[in-house]
Amino acid sequence: MSERSGLDEDMAQGLSEVPTSDGLAGPAVRRARAWLSRAAEPGSVAFWRFVEDAGPVEAVRRLRAGRAPDAVRALVGARAGQDASLTDLLRAERCGARLVVPEDDEWPAHLLHCLTLATGEEPDDPRHHSPRTTAPVPPLALWIRGAARLDELADRSVALVGARASTAYGEHVAGELGHQLGERGWTVVSGGAFGIDAAAHRGALAADAATVAVLACGVDRPYPAAHGALFHRIAESGLLVSEWPPGAAPHKHRFLVRNRLIAALTRGTVVVEAAARSGAQATARRAHRLGRQVMVVPGPVTSAMSVGCHELLREAELAAVLVTNAAQVVELVGRLGEDLADPPERPSGPRDELSDLAVRVLDACPVRNGVSPERLARVAGCDVLDVLRVLPALELADLVEVTDAGWRLARPGRTGEGRG
Amino acid sequence: MSERSGLDEDMAQGLSEVPTSDGLAGPAVRRARAWLSRAAEPGSVAFWRFVEDAGPVEAVRRLRAGRAPDAVRALVGARAGQDASLTDLLRAERCGARLVVPEDDEWPAHLLHCLTLATGEEPDDPRHHSPRTTAPVPPLALWIRGAARLDELADRSVALVGARASTAYGEHVAGELGHQLGERGWTVVSGGAFGIDAAAHRGALAADAATVAVLACGVDRPYPAAHGALFHRIAESGLLVSEWPPGAAPHKHRFLVRNRLIAALTRGTVVVEAAARSGAQATARRAHRLGRQVMVVPGPVTSAMSVGCHELLREAELAAVLVTNAAQVVELVGRLGEDLADPPERPSGPRDELSDLAVRVLDACPVRNGVSPERLARVAGCDVLDVLRVLPALELADLVEVTDAGWRLARPGRTGEGRG
Known part of the structure; x- marks a missing residue:
């Protein structure tokens, strides 16, 4: 139905769908999702379900061959016959960007799962789906710079x-x-x-x-x-x-x-x-x-x-x-x-024995650049005298350390193993 | 024990404890509560309970005769032998003030009932009462100007x-x-x-x-x-x-x-x-x-x-x-x-058929001095065009009226009886 293009040949012959050993999706999958990201506006429940069911590579094949359901084909229209996937991937590379896809380890699947769940509550009939601007659909892929x-x-x-x-x-x-x-x-x-x-x-x-x-x-x-x-x-x-x-x-x-x-x-x-x-x-x-x-x-x-x-x-x-x-x-x-991480049995550490005030001051300490006690007091929402009062104990417990710039959290290496 | 004074004679002979026909406490009760209001600092659970149990006139008699419980007598101390009640009442009168007592119709009993309830939860032993500064005790009397x-x-x-x-x-x-x-x-x-x-x-x-x-x-x-x-x-x-x-x-x-x-x-x-x-x-x-x-x-x-x-x-x-x-x-x-008033069956009036917007504009109308639509919009938290849109309907329903100064609530007399 549509003329054969580089995409179809690449997917049919050269590009692998198999993930690489370093947690990356196979090239065919990435290429397919690049194509899909231009083929239809994000936010369509029907389109996302179609890709989810068929898989990205097969979804592209069906769309380009005119074998997708009417509701899905209508979303793509004339773009089914076009292919800018390779151009898009190269253009991204030139500006220091890349395409991250659900098949990559880097995909924030845990956080985006709430969208998958919410999409599951959408009705079957595409005519009753939430409008694109409010539908809770997961993204098909993310361009990341x-x-x-x-x-x-x-x-x-x-x-x-x-x-x-x-x-x-x-x-x-x-x-x-x-x-x-x-x-x-x-x-x-x-x-x-x-x-x-x-x-x-x-x-x-x-x-x-x-x-x-x-x-x-x-x-x-x-x-x-x-x-x-x-x-x-x-x-x-x-x-x-x-x-x-x-x-x-x-x-x-x-x-x-x-x-x-x-x-x-x-x-x-x-x-x-x-x-x-x-x-x-x-x-x-x-x-x-x-x-x-x-x-x-x-x-x-x-x-x-x-x-x-x-x-x-x-x-x-x-x-x-x-x-x-x-x-x-x-x-x-x-x-x-x-709560989400649900640590099975968190061992009690020095932190658990701290006063409320000390915990607040500890939470106020930056990871990297040390800051003054005045700033700690402002962030912790307490008096600077309180900060000065609890800092020595926090330092003794190896929880904070002082640098030229001021106080910060102690590096994990220094706090000593086997404490918990 | 204490020397006889004008107060004791007045209460024994002349002053009546019987309420007057216009909803006022009897003179003896008012005089007794005036005395009590100076005898002990407000906020004592023990003192309030003593007065509540004995009644104000009898409470004064017992305190002056040294026949009150130790905990209560300790609160009054040497003031048991003094009496400025008449002076206080006259002094109040001179500055346009008066003493309102729980026995008066004017006493805001309904609102102050929450204090009576809360005091009921105080323990029996006076040593365990809430401190005076936080105890939820009702007032014994209120001087009002x-x-x-x-x-x-x-x-x-x-x-x-x-x-x-x-x-x-x-x-x-x-x-x-x-x-x-x-x-x-x-x-x-x-x-x-x-x-x-x-x-x-x-x-x-x-x-x-x-x-x-x-x-x-x-x-x-x-x-x-x-x-x-x-x-x-x-x-x-x-x-x-x-x-x-x-x-x-x-x-x-x-x-x-x-x-x-x-x-x-x-x-x-x-x-x-x-x-x-x-x-x-x-x-x-x-x-x-x-x-x-x-x-x-x-x-x-x-x-x-x-x-x-x-x-x-x-x-x-x-x-x-x-x-x-x-x-x-x-x-x-x-x-x-x-909710507190709990009207058994509120008859439906013109107000009940109003839109949310109209109710907000109506609630924004002052009782006395008319105000501009701009002010109504500000108070109702809506657009002035909305105000201008609903005012005619509110006026037709006899709920608001326009004066030289602007819009205000219609006087009850004008809204017509028997509507509800």
Whole structure:
């Protein structure tokens, strides 16, 4: 039906579907998912189920041969006869990007499983599926720019979302949260927009921490253009992530489709500033429906940019928790993380014998760059005298260490084995 | 044992304990409670139970004759032999005040019942009673300055409490809340301190509404002195209330004892600004223990004066609700008020057929002075176009009327009888 192309020949003859020994999907699978990522807009329940059932390589074959169900073929249309998969993969490589697919070890399967579960509740009849902009469908593949591993960053990550038209207050708080989370070894995940998104990334970068921007366009085509330098810095230490292939334009509906990934890829979502009926509110509600903790930073009741935050905090069914600093965020998502990991029998360590205050100070200590007791006090939400009082005990217990720059967590190697 | 005085003779011979036909306690009862109010500091479970069991007149007789239990006699000490009851009553009269006692119709028995219930849970042994500063004991009598009836004002009242060292933000919000509550016919109850207390009273006064200041000193001795003019204005349209007799000094512990009355005399407590570990937090927690709704206005997380507010909102067991305007406050306490009143079969009126929006606009209309549609929109939390859209229907339903100053609730007389 469609003319034979390089893709079909490659898949039929040369490319293997067998995973490699280093945890990577086979070349045929990657090529097929590259093709699929351009063939249909993400967010379709029917399309995802079709690929899931047939497998990516067979799904491509059927679509190109016109042998897919009508509902699925309609989503692809004339693109069934086109193939830019090799071009896309090469174009990604040229900008330091790659395609991560569910068959790779790096795929954050554990976190994205909530989308699979939610999709399972969609009805059978495609006519009654959730619209693409709100459907909880897993991504078919992720274009990723940056050297870090997505699964590792996402495993200890928090979404920081909020208004584009943010105030100086909101940007200050988002920057502080990004910085404090970064100091504690947590990855910030956000969009790439002006306002809260950018402030959160900048805060994390200032702490020399990895940060992840989930985009609604190609990872080689940063939007907004004014954030070119910011995206470059993010890709250096963290990741740019997108469901859309290189060159894809940031259409408005794509931001709504994208929002589910920000919610799903993180342990919880923090809303810093949000207007009434705003996108940040929508992201928070999606996070809640995916079983993620929603956290909200309040603001002045006189600020239009905090109206949406206060609305979220007043929605009882959302169970959103008011947070004012990173310690409170980590307390919530860290515990959830532990719950999910379900450590069978955690041996008791020196930490278990600490006072509440000492635990707060310990949690305030950054992983990498040492900080002053004043900063620890601010992050831990206690008096600097309290900090000075508990630091010696923490040091004696090999939990913290002092560097030229100040206090930080002790390196695991130094704390001595066999303690637990 | 004690020398005979005017009090004993008056009670033995002239003063009647029989209530008058206009709902007032008999003169002997009032005189006895005046004496008791000076004889012991409020807040003692043992003392209140002794008076409750013996009745006020007999309690005075026994105390003066040295026939009271040791624990109770110890609380009175040498004051058993003194009597300033007549002087106190005359001194109150001279400043436009009076003593309201539980035997008067005006006593807000319904609201104060929560204190009686809570006192019932105190142990029998006086050595194990809650300390005076936190015991939930009903007052023995209330010195009241102002012409309004306490029970009527308290029936539709909200406590507005907060920091003395408030910020311009907090004062603005407290003033707006006081004003909006006053416009809707709700009475503001607060202390008399600088900061949030004063801003709340001033807001209510600016709406020509009654406001109640519960003091920790004599009602003829306003504290702080700089609030002399404010207290004078409060007494003109509202009430100054105190458990302590005229001339009593504002000792520090008396504010803690007083706080239970602010919580008990109102349908709910709104905290506007509060530092960490502050008195306003303590009042909020007391309100919760007395079964009252706790409401909290958030603020910038960068403000030390909002730290206490955010702490309250994070205490799950307190079930505090975040509020940003008077409409949200009235929605909470108004409903509670109705629940308490428990109207057996409320007839359905024109109000029941209104849209949510129309109800919000209706609730935003002041009782007395008309206001602009812009103000209604702000109070109702909706667009001014929405307000203009629903006002004609509300006017046709005889629920609102327009005056030279703007829109207000229609007077009951005009809405026509027999509708419900």
